[in-house]
Amino acid sequence: MFETVTPPEPDKIIRLMGMFAADTRTGKVDLGVGVYRSPEGKTPVMAAVKQAEERIWTAQDSKSYVGLRGDLGYLDAMRHLILGQSVPADRVAGAGTPGGTGAVRQVLETVHRLAPSATVWISDPTWPNHPAIIDHLGQKRQSYRYYDAATGGIDRTGMMADLARVGRGDLILLHGCCHNPTGADLLLDDWQEVAALCARTGAIPFVDMAYQGFGLGLEEDAAGVRLLAATLPEVLIAASCSKNFGLYRERVGAVLIVTTGKAAAEGVLAGMNRQNFAFPPDHGARVVQEILGDETLGALWRGELDGMRRTMEGNRRALAEALREETGSDRFGFLAAHRGMFSLIGATSTQVDRLREVHGIYLVGDGRMNVAGLTPDTIPRVAQALAEVLA
Numbered sequence: 441m442f443e444t445v446t447p448p449e450p451d452k453i454i455r456l457m458g459m460f461a462a463d464t465r466t467g468k469v470d471l472g473v474g475v476y477r478s479p480e481g482k483t484p485v486m487a488a489v490k491q492a493e494e495r496i497w498t499a500q501d502s503k504s505y506v507g508l509r510g511d512l513g514y515l516d517a518m519r520h521l522i523l524g525q526s527v528p529a530d531r532v533a534g535a536g537t538p539g540g541t542g543a544v545r546q547v548l549e550t551v552h553r554l555a556p557s558a559t560v561w562i563s564d565p566t567w568p569n570h571p572a573i574i575d576h577l578g579q580k581r582q583s584y585r586y587y588d589a590a591t592g593g594i595d596r597t598g599m600m601a602d603l604a605r606v607g608r609g610d611l612i613l614l615h616g617c618c619h620n621p622t623g624a625d626l627l628l629d630d631w632q633e634v635a636a637l638c639a640r641t642g643a644i645p646f647v648d649m650a651y652q653g654f655g656l657g658l659e660e661d662a663a664g665v666r667l668l669a670a671t672l673p674e675v676l677i678a679a680s681c682s683k684n685f686g687l688y689r690e691r692v693g694a695v696l697i698v699t700t701g702k703a704a705a706e707g708v709l710a711g712m713n714r715q716n717f718a719f720p721p722d723h724g725a726r727v728v729q730e731i732l733g734d735e736t737l738g739a740l741w742r743g744e745l746d747g748m749r750r751t752m753e754g755n756r757r758a759l760a761e762a763l764r765e766e767t768g769s770d771r772f773g774f775l776a777a778h779r780g781m782f783s784l785i786g787a788t789s790t791q792v793d794r795l796r797e798v799h800g801i802y803l804v805g806d807g808r809m810n811v812a813g814l815t816p817d818t819i820p821r822v823a824q825a826l827a828e829v830l831a
């Protein structure tokens with residue numbers, strides 16, 4: 441069956457991971473893949489996670505199946521973390537998924553089943569797996585203008601003009617915070633405008649929440665999705681705990697659906713899980729539940745998450761400052777204003793190739809930089825290389 445098949449090309453981020461691993465140079469710098477790194481260049485297991493795992497190891501006496509939607513305590517903790525008090529619990533259906541990618545997939549496949557003619561509107565640009573999954577499912581998709589490369593901010597006029605064309609029942613895919621790849625986030629006024637537009641047109645917002653706590657803080661980063669949940673009849677949410685709990689490989693995610701048909705939505709989500717993987721992974725979800733359900737562990741985790749956010753903000757400021765000195769201009773000032781792990785640095789693919797080949801600095805081909813991959817040691821060298829290559 442496979443002899444004559446051409447396997448699909450891995451996407452650009454996965455390809456870059458392979459190239460970085462194969463590079464034997466000692467000074468290579470990985471600013472490609474989206475993982476957090478400490479100032480020492482490590483992606484550590486968070487102390488709160490270690491402690492939660494110890495408790496689970498001691499107390500857990502069975503590894504039997506849980507349920508098709510996963511652990512209900514975990515889902516309730518996620519509802520509370522993301523939606524707070526914005527909407528009553530009896531309006532939110534949930535299901536555990538393998539990571540945020542699994543959640544994106546389950547939401548899109550569910551919509552594809554229930555509303556096959558719906559178009560999914562994605563920001564230009566967006567995380568490459570969004571269009572990849574939409575295309576894999578055979579859904580219709582359109583892009584809305586989002587990033588303004590000239591200012592490093594959002595093209596608000598273009599975005600709202602494009603969204604005005606979205607039809608009733610179509611999805612608008614929004615990044616809850618820390619937009620990937622641009623780092624340019626919607627402000628509360630923008631969320632308000634999107635909510636009003638959805639109320640007027642019947643478009644359904646689909647919020648991908650992969651970086652809560654990496655932008656301005658846990659509560660601040662959820663303000664947009666909470667505003668939508670408080671004002672609209674239906675909101676679809678895909679959440680990931682990969683980054684904010686550092687649980688990347690455990691595959692912890694959740695679908696949350698704000699709806700007036702909670703019981704039916706839960707049945708649909710359970711059925712969708714059953715067809716795709718049956719039971720979602722439990723270990724990481726249990727860790728999250730343990731942390732969010734315990735005051736001491738919760739405080740420890742919040743402190744660690746705050747520390748990660750401050751490190752990323754510090755990297756942004758330090759790189760913007762080093763680039764100001766290297767270039768004598770404020771051309772890269774937008775770096776300090778962006779939020780989360782990523783920014784588009786404004787490099788062409790040829791410049792990205794040169795950064796990698798000559799300087800051993802790895803960025804994604806569209807010029808996306810993971811600022812969390814910087815360390816105090818590498819910032820001066822990266823600034824020099826950027827100033828030289830992007831001159």
Ligand SMILES: Cc1ncc(COP(=O)(O)O)c(C=O)c1O
Pocket residue numbers: 474538539540541542544567615620648649650680681682688692693
């Ligand atoms: C925008 C966005 N959504 C979802 C995810 C899903 O992450 P994971 O499947 O690792 O939880 C990511 C991770 O890179 C992301 O950037």
